[in-house]
Amino acid sequence: MSTDTTAIGNANETTNIRRAEPPVNVYVRIRPFIGDELTRGENQNMLCIRDEKRIAVKLYPTATNNIRPAQTSYNEYEVTRIFDHNCTQQELFEQILEQPTDEIFTGSNWLLCTLGLTNSGKTHTMFGTPKDPGLIPQCLQRIFLHVGYNIDKKVLFKPDGLENLVQTNMNNLQDEINYRKYIFKDDKDDRRRNHLQNIIQDQQSILDDHSVEDEHYSVWISFFELYNENVLDLLVKPSAMKKRKPLRLMQNSESTIIKDLVQIPVFDLKEAEDTIRFGYANRATSKTDLNEASSRSHAVLCITLITFDEFEEEPTMSHMYICDLAGNEPSTGTGKQLVETCNINTSLMTFKDCIRVLNENQTAKKQMLLPYRNSVLTSIFRPFFIGRGRTIICCNVNPCATFISQTNDLLKFSALAQKTIIVPVEPPQKKVVVESKIKGPKRLGQGGRPIGIGKKKHHQSLDSEDIDDQDGVVLDEAGIPVDVQSIYYWKYCTKKAMDLLQKQANNRRLFLVQRHEERTKAIEHILCQRTQIAQLNTEKQAANQQIDSLNKIIRSEQENTKQMKAKSQETEKKYHDLAKKFTQTNQDNDTLRSRLKTLQQKFDSLNTEYNTILEQNRQHEQEQFNAKTQHNEEIKHLKHEYEQERLDKLQKDKLIEQLNEKIRSEQNLNEKSQQESTQLKQDLKVIHAKYDTLQMELLQLREEKTKEPIVVIDPLPSHPPAPTPIPATTTTRLMRSKRSAHEEDTQDNKKPKHGTPDRPAGNSGLASKPSTRKIPSRTNLDDERKPTPPTLTKDVKTKSASILKKRPLAPSNSADSPMLTAKSGTNSTTSPVDLHPLVQPSPAISTTMSPKPSTIQRIQSFFRHTPPSNRIINQLKTTSAGIACGPSSPLPASPIAILQKPSLAMRKQTPKRRYKLRSRVNSNQ
Ligand SMILES: Nc1ncnc2c1ncn2[C@@H]1O[C@H](COP(=O)(O)OP(=O)(O)OP(=O)(O)O)[C@@H](O)[C@H]1O
Numbered sequence: 001m002s003t004d005t006t007a008i009g010n011a012n013e014t015t016n017i018r019r020a021e022p023p024v025n026v027y028v029r030i031r032p033f034i035g036d037e038l039t040r041g042e043n044q045n046m047l048c049i050r051d052e053k054r055i056a057v058k059l060y061p062t063a064t065n066n067i068r069p070a071q072t073s074y075n076e077y078e079v080t081r082i083f084d085h086n087c088t089q090q091e092l093f094e095q096i097l098e099q100p101t102d103e104i105f106t107g108s109n110w111l112l113c114t115l116g117l118t119n120s121g122k123t124h125t126m127f128g129t130p131k132d133p134g135l136i137p138q139c140l141q142r143i144f145l146h147v148g149y150n151i152d153k154k155v156l157f158k159p160d161g162l163e164n165l166v167q168t169n170m171n172n173l174q175d176e177i178n179y180r181k182y183i184f185k186d187d188k189d190d191r192r193r194n195h196l197q198n199i200i201q202d203q204q205s206i207l208d209d210h211s212v213e214d215e216h217y218s219v220w221i222s223f224f225e226l227y228n229e230n231v232l233d234l235l236v237k238p239s240a241m242k243k244r245k246p247l248r249l250m251q252n253s254e255s256t257i258i259k260d261l262v263q264i265p266v267f268d269l270k271e272a273e274d275t276i277r278f279g280y281a282n283r284a285t286s287k288t289d290l291n292e293a294s295s296r297s298h299a300v301l302c303i304t305l306i307t308f309d310e311f312e313e314e315p316t317m318s319h320m321y322i323c324d325l326a327g328n329e330p331s332t333g334t335g336k337q338l339v340e341t342c343n344i345n346t347s348l349m350t351f352k353d354c355i356r357v358l359n360e361n362q363t364a365k366k367q368m369l370l371p372y373r374n375s376v377l378t379s380i381f382r383p384f385f386i387g388r389g390r391t392i393i394c395c396n397v398n399p400c401a402t403f404i405s406q407t408n409d410l411l412k413f414s415a416l417a418q419k420t421i422i423v424p425v426e427p428p429q430k431k432v433v434v435e436s437k438i439k440g441p442k443r444l445g446q447g448g449r450p451i452g453i454g455k456k457k458h459h460q461s462l463d464s465e466d467i468d469d470q471d472g473v474v475l476d477e478a479g480i481p482v483d484v485q486s487i488y489y490w491k492y493c494t495k496k497a498m499d500l501l502q503k504q505a506n507n508r509r510l511f512l513v514q515r516h517e518e519r520t521k522a523i524e525h526i527l528c529q530r531t532q533i534a535q536l537n538t539e540k541q542a543a544n545q546q547i548d549s550l551n552k553i554i555r556s557e558q559e560n561t562k563q564m565k566a567k568s569q570e571t572e573k574k575y576h577d578l579a580k581k582f583t584q585t586n587q588d589n590d591t592l593r594s595r596l597k598t599l600q601q602k603f604d605s606l607n608t609e610y611n612t613i614l615e616q617n618r619q620h621e622q623e624q625f626n627a628k629t630q631h632n633e634e635i636k637h638l639k640h641e642y643e644q645e646r647l648d649k650l651q652k653d654k655l656i657e658q659l660n661e662k663i664r665s666e667q668n669l670n671e672k673s674q675q676e677s678t679q680l681k682q683d684l685k686v687i688h689a690k691y692d693t694l695q696m697e698l699l700q701l702r703e704e705k706t707k708e709p710i711v712v713i714d715p716l717p718s719h720p721p722a723p724t725p726i727p728a729t730t731t732t733r734l735m736r737s738k739r740s741a742h743e744e745d746t747q748d749n750k751k752p753k754h755g756t757p758d759r760p761a762g763n764s765g766l767a768s769k770p771s772t773r774k775i776p777s778r779t780n781l782d783d784e785r786k787p788t789p790p791t792l793t794k795d796v797k798t799k800s801a802s803i804l805k806k807r808p809l810a811p812s813n814s815a816d817s818p819m820l821t822a823k824s825g826t827n828s829t830t831s832p833v834d835l836h837p838l839v840q841p842s843p844a845i846s847t848t849m850s851p852k853p854s855t856i857q858r859i860q861s862f863f864r865h866t867p868p869s870n871r872i873i874n875q876l877k878t879t880s881a882g883i884a885c886g887p888s889s890p891l892p893a894s895p896i897a898i899l900q901k902p903s904l905a906m907r908k909q910t911p912k913r914r915y916k917l918r919s920r921v922n923s924n925q
Pocket of ligand 1: 030032034116117118119120121122123124125295296326327328396
């Protein structure tokens with residue numbers, strides 16, 4: 001372990017000095033709860049801020065920490081200033097770094113480093129965010145605010161290590177030109193990339209014009225990290241990042257030099273920020289259990305300010321070291337992460353040890369050696385431990401209850417550091433190395449007078465002595481040597497020129513003194529202006545705050561305006577819609593009005609029509625009323641008539657009923673007679689059979705009596721002449737044909753509508769259809785009924801009468817006659833004479849004579865027309881009378897019957913109907 005002799009001095013002297021000096025500035029910043037810390041229950045009010053400088057840590061068992069005793073106790077610590085979670089970045093800068101930043105312009109060096117657990121907000125405090133810049137961006141802003149237009153555009157000097165300066169030339173700025181090219185590679189124009197190059201090219205002429213400016217500042221930035229105890233440059237080419245080698249540390253008794261560290265001149269704030277952003281991107285970070293982007297190295301930013309003035313002998317150089325230390329964390333990882341954590345913790349431990357030793361040395365009689373060589377970090381910061389600069393420590397505190405033990409340790413160290421006083425020592429004499437043959441700027445104060453002028457003075461004295469001592473020189477009236485070829489003449493001229501130059505130099509000196517005074521005044525004025533600017537800045541900040549609040553108001557107003565605009569647009573839309581509707585409604589109204597007009601006209605016309613119709617109706621009603629009264633009278637009359645007719649009808653009905661009863665009885669009789677007739681028909685059939693046998697007998701008899709002549713007297717004049725004898729076959733045939741004709745007649749008689757032969761045709765309604773068939777028997781009978789024509793001979797008549805007298809028909813019905821036998825068997829009372837007068841035997845028929853064919857025929861006809869029984873005849877008479885009664889006295893259709901119809905009676909009696917009814921009644925009547 002090496003010792004640092006610069007830190008060891010006389011103990012008593014040092015203690016006295018220390019008391020006068022301010023201690024190390026230690027600030028505590030407590031970050032707010034982030035992420036899910038509140039939901040995890042990390043807020044257990046473990047930290048209690050007593051006042052601006054005092055903070056108390058509550059110690060009792062928590063959910064995750066059971067180390068502490070059960071009873072609640074507080075550890076109270078005092079620091080320079082405490083900032084709670086409400087502290088803004090700007091507030092922090094104003095309190096911590098504003099004054100140190102101003103002081104680097106007076107040549108002081110400052111070290112600001114952050115300490116704290118991992119994830120406690122160290123990087124956030126240093127760099128911040130684009131919207132909420134941290135201490136470094138604000139510090140740069142402050143520096144460039146001071147520098148203003150006095151930036152050294154000539155880049156006359158460059159830092160050599162942390163303590164020395166070198167004058168620049170064409171060669172030693174080449175590295176910086178290259179650095180700037182890749183750092184500002186994203187520039188759209190080449191202005192910044194070529195800026196330094198252009199300066200160097202114009203350097204010759206600029207250097208000649210040294211008298212124009214009086215105060216210059218040049219700002220240089222270097223950015224490196226301490227990773228695993230190696231110094232690694234952060235401003236190297238991205239392509240060389242992986243190959244980059246650790247930089248070497250070179251130390252002497254006064255300072256530490258990092259060899260080959262890139263230092264870049266920046267000419268404005270933008271360039272400085274871009275440079276730092278470039279370096280920050282190269283920093284080693286990785287994800288840990290506690291932080292998404294945990295710093296795995298200590299990042300050190302060095303801002304170097306070179307100041308030179310025409311009236312000062314030497315340029316001054318000051319540094320601002322801003323160090324974002326990696327977080328102190330438990331050694332829980334493995335492999336690479338464990339190595340990183342160990343190195344981080346070692347370097348932090350050494351840093352704390354150095355502070356502790358310094359603190360202990362304040363009171364200890366025997367001064368201890370600083371263990372700064374134990375880590376690269378403390379080696380670099382050594383000048384600050386030996387008083388070559390001031391130190392600020394910012395302790396970032398994680399408020400979570402989980403880490404309260406580590407927080408307590410950190411605050412304990414902070415309180416210790418805050419009590420530590422580091423005695424400042426005189427800065428070593430800065431060496432300005434002139435490497436180029438080109439002359440540097442000529443300083444007025446340098447060497448008292450210009451070299452040339454001093455030499456001239458020396459020559460002048462010599463020359464004047466020469467001239468004064470010259471005796472043989474011929475002078476004119478003005479005292480000028482006449483001989484221009486002589487040395488005295490030229491000496492004289494030179495003397496005069498020197499005098500003139502001296503005069504000019506004196507004048508210039510006076511001018512420069514005057515200008516210096518003016519500039520001093522101007523500087524005073526500028527300083528005054530700076531204070532004014534500071535005031536203005538505060539005012540500006542206040543104004544900015546006001547602007548912010550106003551902006552908020554404006555934003556809210558804008559939002560309101562937007563909403564109002566939207567509303568107005570909506571309203572406008574509604575208005576347009578309503579206007580459209582209004583025009584539409586107007587058009588509708590117009591059309592409705594026109595329609596109303598036409599309707600009004602129609603209404604008027606209809607009204608007039610209505611009035612006329614009303615009048616007509618009134619008249620019509622009157623007429624109807626009159627007609628109604630008439631109709632009522634008519635109805636009364638008709639009712640009366642109807643009553644009469646009804647009575648008549650009742651009488652007639654009674655009559656009809658009586659007649660109906662009669663008809664019914666007649667019908668019964670008729671049925672009985674029909675039964676009898678069927679019986680008779682059967683009898684007739686039997687008689688026919690008998691008749692045939694009789695015929696046969698008759699034929700036999702005829703054959704027997706062929707020889708006997710038969711006189712046949714024909715009573716009818718229309719009768720054909722006496723028939724010639726007919727052969728038997730022919731007679732038989734004739735008989736048969738007659739019988740068939742008789743059968744046909746019988747069959748015709750079966751028909752009910754055929755009237756009986758004695759029924760008068762004219763009295764029967766059924767007889768209105770006379771039978772087209774002529775019954776020969778009836779004709780014969782009619783003919784028989786007729787009186788015998790006078791053409792008949794008396795003989796014949798007599799004969800026939802005699803025959804009839806002698807041989808009445810009854811005797812003809814002898815025992816051998818089947819006809820008589822049958823008749824006598826069935827009805828002895830039946831007699832053809834009694835029954836039917838028409839069938840009485842004709843007196844013309846002579847029975848005495850042998851039967852002739854005509855007689856046979858008459859017999860046949862007799863049998864054929866067997867008269868019905870009396871009963872049948874009576875029945876027929878009754879029936880015919882009944883039947884004749886119907887159609888002979890038909891009931892006339894009565895109008896009352898029509899009126900009796902319910903449909904007609906119920907029908908509404910309109911005048912028209914009434915009229916029709918009346919006309920019908922009239923027509924019926
Ligand atoms: N004052 C603050 N306000 C709001 N957020 C903060 C504040 N301080 C820290 N944070 C947030 O806390 C988180 C951790 O912060 P940061 O990375 O700076 O911690 P750290 O101490 O640098 O950690 P490490 O040592 O691991 O690098 C970040 O997300 C950051 O945004």
